[in-house]
Amino acid sequence: MDKIKTLVRKEWAEVFKNKMVFFTVAFLPLMMVVLPLGILIGMGGAGESIPSDVGEMPAQFSAFCREDLETGECFQVFMVSQFMIMFMIVPLAIPATIAAYSIVGEKTTRTLESILATPITTMELLLGKSLAALIPAVAATYIAFGIYAIGVWVIVRDMRLFTAMVDARWLLAVFLVGPLMALMAVNFSLMVSSRVNDPRVAEQLSMIVILPVVGFFLGQIAGLFVINSNLVLITAAVLVVIDAILVYAAVQLFQRETILTRWK
Amino acid sequence: MIQTENLTKKFKTVLAVDNLDLHVKQGEVFGFLGPNGAGKTTTVRMLACLIGPTSGQARVNGFRVGEQDIEIRRTVGILTETPGMYDNLSAEYNLRVFASLYEVKDIPGQVEKYLRMLGLWERRFDEVGTFSKGMKQKLAIARALMHEPRILFLDEPTAGLDPEASRLVRDFIAELRKEGRTIFLCTHNLDEADRLCDRIGVFKSHLLVVDTPARLRAQVFGRKVVFHLRQADQALADRVTALPFVSETKLVDNKLLATLDDPELHNPDILRLLIGAGADVQFVGELRHSLEDVYLRLVKEA
Numbered sequence: 001m002d003k004i005k006t007l008v009r010k011e012w013a014e015v016f017k018n019k020m021v022f023f024t025v026a027f028l029p030l031m032m033v034v035l036p037l038g039i040l041i042g043m044g045g046a047g048e049s050i051p052s053d054v055g056e057m058p059a060q061f062s063a064f065c066r067e068d069l070e071t072g073e074c075f076q077v078f079m080v081s082q083f084m085i086m087f088m089i090v091p092l093a094i095p096a097t098i099a100a101y102s103i104v105g106e107k108t109t110r111t112l113e114s115i116l117a118t119p120i121t122t123m124e125l126l127l128g129k130s131l132a133a134l135i136p137a138v139a140a141t142y143i144a145f146g147i148y149a150i151g152v153w154v155i156v157r158d159m160r161l162f163t164a165m166v167d168a169r170w171l172l173a174v175f176l177v178g179p180l181m182a183l184m185a186v187n188f189s190l191m192v193s194s195r196v197n198d199p200r201v202a203e204q205l206s207m208i209v210i211l212p213v214v215g216f217f218l219g220q221i222a223g224l225f226v227i228n229s230n231l232v233l234i235t236a237a238v239l240v241v242i243d244a245i246l247v248y249a250a251v252q253l254f255q256r257e258t259i260l261t262r263w264k
Numbered sequence: 265m266i267q268t269e270n271l272t273k274k275f276k277t278v279l280a281v282d283n284l285d286l287h288v289k290q291g292e293v294f295g296f297l298g299p300n301g302a303g304k305t306t307t308v309r310m311l312a313c314l315i316g317p318t319s320g321q322a323r324v325n326g327f328r329v330g331e332q333d334i335e336i337r338r339t340v341g342i343l344t345e346t347p348g349m350y351d352n353l354s355a356e357y358n359l360r361v362f363a364s365l366y367e368v369k370d371i372p373g374q375v376e377k378y379l380r381m382l383g384l385w386e387r388r389f390d391e392v393g394t395f396s397k398g399m400k401q402k403l404a405i406a407r408a409l410m411h412e413p414r415i416l417f418l419d420e421p422t423a424g425l426d427p428e429a430s431r432l433v434r435d436f437i438a439e440l441r442k443e444g445r446t447i448f449l450c451t452h453n454l455d456e457a458d459r460l461c462d463r464i465g466v467f468k469s470h471l472l473v474v475d476t477p478a479r480l481r482a483q484v485f486g487r488k489v490v491f492h493l494r495q496a497d498q499a500l501a502d503r504v505t506a507l508p509f510v511s512e513t514k515l516v517d518n519k520l521l522a523t524l525d526d527p528e529l530h531n532p533d534i535l536r537l538l539i540g541a542g543a544d545v546q547f548v549g550e551l552r553h554s555l556e557d558v559y560l561r562l563v564k565e566a
Contacts, residue, residue, distance in 0.1 A: 006364035010350070010357075017352045110348025114407065117312055117344075118365035119337040257315040261275065 003120050007128025008135070014105075015098050015132070024097045025136050029090045029144030036083035037151040040165075043076050068160050077164045080152075084170055085217045085227065087148070091141045091182040092210045098133035099189035100206035104199050107259070116256050126254060130186045137182040145174045172232045180239035185209045187246035194254050265290045265415060265446045266311060270320035273306050280306040282470040283320065288463075290414075293437070293447040295461030297454065297559055302468045304450045305345055308417045311448070312342045325414055338367065341413035345420050345450075347404035351393030355384055355403055358392055359410060366411035378406035382436065398429030405436065415446045422453055434460060458555040466562045473562060477555055484558045486511065488551035489527045491520040491534065494544035503541060504534055521551060 015021050065074035106112035115125065149166045156162055189206035196202045219225055266288035273281040280303040288294045298304050309315045311324055313333035322329040325339045349358050356375055363371040379385040382402040392400060401421065408416060421437065422430040430453075437460055441447060451457050457464055458477050465474040475483065493500075496518045504522055505513045509530045512523040520538075524530050527550060538545055 003365055003367075006361055010353075010361045013353055013357065014350055109350060110344070110346050111350060112348075113314065113344045114342070114347060114362065114404075115365065116314055117337060117340075117342045118362065119334045119367065120365050121334070260309065260314055 003124050004128040004131065007120075007125065008132045011098070011102060011129065011132030012136075015101065018101075021097055021101070025094050025140055028093055029140045030147075032083070032087040032090055033144045033148045033151065036080045036087070036148065037155065039079050039083060040076065040152065040155050043079065066160075066164055069164060073161055073164070076161070080165050081170075081227070082217065082221065084173070085213065085220060087144070088173060088178070088181065088213050088216075089210050090144060091137050091178040092185045092213060093207070094137035094140055095133040095182045095185040096189045096206040096209055097203065098136065099129065099186045100193050100202040101199050102129040102133065103190060103193035103254075103259070104196055104202045105193075107197060108199060113260060116260065122251065122254055122256065126190060126250060129190060130183075133186045133189070134179070134182050137185070138179050141174060141178045141182070145170075169227060169229045169232055172229060172236070173227075177232055177236050177239060180236055180243055181209075181213075183243045184239060184246060187243065187250045190250045191246070191253050194250075194259060266294075266322070266324050266448065268311075268320065268322040271307070271310065271317050271322050272319045273303070273310060273315070274318045279469060281310070281317075284467075284471055286465065286471060286474070288446060288448060290446055291441070291444045292462040293441050293449060293460050295457035295464040296448060296450045296467055297452075297457060297464060298467035299563055300452075304467060305419055307467070308342070308419055308448065308450060312340055312417055313337055314342075338411065339413055340415045340417060341408035341411065342417040343404055343408045343419060343421055345423070347401070347407070349392040349400055349403060349407075352391055354389050355379065355392055355395070356388040358403065359407060362407045363410040368411050374410050374412075378409055382406050383432075396429075398425050398432070401425060401429065401433060402436075405433065409440075413445070415448065416440065417448045417450075419450045420452065421449070422451070422456060430456070454555040454559055464555070466559060468563060477558075480555070480558050480562075481553050484561050485553045486523045487525065487527050488553075489522050489524065489531060489534070490547075490549050490551050491522065491538060491545055492547040492549075493518045493520060493538070494546060496520055496543070500538070500541055500543060503537060507533065507537070510534070 016025070065071070065077075069077065103112070106115060152165050153162050156165070185206070188209050189202070192205045193202045196205065216227065220227055225231065266286065268284050268286045271281060271284040271286070272279070282303075284307060296304050296307065306315070310317050310329060311322060313324075313329055313336045316330050324336045327335045327339070329336065350361070353361075356379065359375045359379065360371055363374050368374050375388075376385070379388050382405065384399060384402060384406070387395070387399070392403065395403065405418075405421065408418075418437065422433050425433065434456060437447060437449070441460070447460075449457065449461060461477065463474060463476055464480060466472040466480075473480065473483070481487075496515055498515060501513045501515045501520055504510055504520060507530075509526070510522050510524050514521040522534060524534075531548065535545060535548070
């Protein structure tokens with residue numbers, strides 16, 4: 001356990017000196033919070049300024065309409081929800097940025113061989129690297145969501161609207177799906193980082209993990225589906241399976257000998 | 265301490281290490297010499313359990329390679345050929361990380377001990393990226409020693425260092441030898457190997473020869489004694505050549521070179537002959553071939 005703690009602290013000490021990583025961890029969540037809140041402010045607080053006769057709403061709009069909400073308010077909830085999907089990039093992008101560098105970084109600094117020469121097991125090494133990427137991602141996601149929730153309340157000051165914008169669907173998404181997504185990003189990035197020799201390639205490839213979120217975003221805009229609690233739970237179940245496969249694959253792909261001898 | 269038996273490593277079609285049989289004794293400095301690509305680093309990596317052998321066996325500190333790797337890693341230290349450090353972290357932090365990974369109990373104590381010993385204590389809070397190559401190398405040696413390993417693998421410890429830094433590292437290795445540690449030294453610096461090593465193994469995929477530097481010289485070139493004479497001639501050289509224990513003589517200016525098996529035993533006989541023949545002997549010394557000559561001859565013949 002001490003070795004894992006040491007690795008996590010070392011990773012943080014090293015990685016957060018990198019301005020790009022620090023920017024990703026600190027500013028990406030803030031940006032993702034500021035955007036929906038900005039939209040909310042721009043749309044005029046509780047939505048009185050939006051006329052209720054905006055026309056017949058398409059299905060993807062009306063799905064956000066609770067009986068106690070007016071049309072303008074539904075529109076607000078829909079817009080904020082769109083940005084909330086993008087908010088789910090946070091638990092993917094942060095760990096991908098950190099984990100992508102973790103193994104390939106050790107290769108480029110030529111410290112990997114020295115690390116592998118210590119009595120550390122592959123599991124301890126990968127766990128340390130994973131947690132170093134996972135913890136900041138989950139923490140940043142939770143904190144950012146907290147800021148978002150407070151921001152929503154400050155802006156709308158209406159329990160109906162607040163509970164529509166910070167509802168069970170998003171609580172599940174952030175607190176359940178968020179960590180599962182982060183774990184997926186970590187393991188995928190670790191696999192990439194183990195196999196490539198260039199940190200830039202590792203970062204670019206690791207960012208592939210955000211594509212599903214973009215897919216959700218576009219899918220909802222196009223009216224292909226509406227994100228509701230059921231879909232979030234199904235997504236969580238699928239992620240559990242994907243994570244289990246990725247953890248297994250990451251351990252299997254981390255071949256000490258191959259990594260040492262193929263990398264020049 | 266280190267025992268290998270038919271240790272072999274093959275990478276696809278390349279046979280990097282071929283049936284290596286080696287025995288390194290406790291407390292000795294063993295020089296492992298060989299040309300680039302000979303398989304030295306591969307051997308060290310196998311013995312430090314970084315990579316597995318294709319076939320054969322090895323024991324390090326009594327533990328079997330491939331079966332007790334964690335135990336081996338706990339008791340050996342390794343200075344890799346290109347030892348990287350975390351450049352944006354301090355020297356002290358770098359050592360603390362590795363001390364922890366090596367399960368050191370008194371981490372601050374060990375870190376301080378080696379930073380002081382290697383003259384880096386005053387710079388302990390500086391980022392390693394600001395260090396000179398020599399300082400980084402010393403730090404890497406400190407890292408390899410954090411857990412007080414009984415066996416130390418040093419792969420080119422003075423490569424790329426200036427003479428002063430090289431000297432410092434060599435002196436430090438000599439100190440470690442006094443402490444009774446076993447040191448497995450891979451180097452291209454043959455002068456360094458000559459000065460530091462108790463025994464030397466010349467390696468090119470397989471082990472060509474293992475012996476002390478002095479015996480290797482004698483084995484490859486024989487032992488040559490130079491008699492500096494005021495006046496030498498061929499007749500005198502022929503009389504020396506006729507002695508039964510002299511295998512060869514050569515006359516260069518007024519210097520008579522005699523090749524013989526046991527100079528300590530037979531030099532007085534030659535001296536008596538020379539003086540009896542009226543020669544003025546000014547000086548007698550042994551012609552010492554450099555280890556480089558020995559090495560090049562061995563590798564070329566291989």
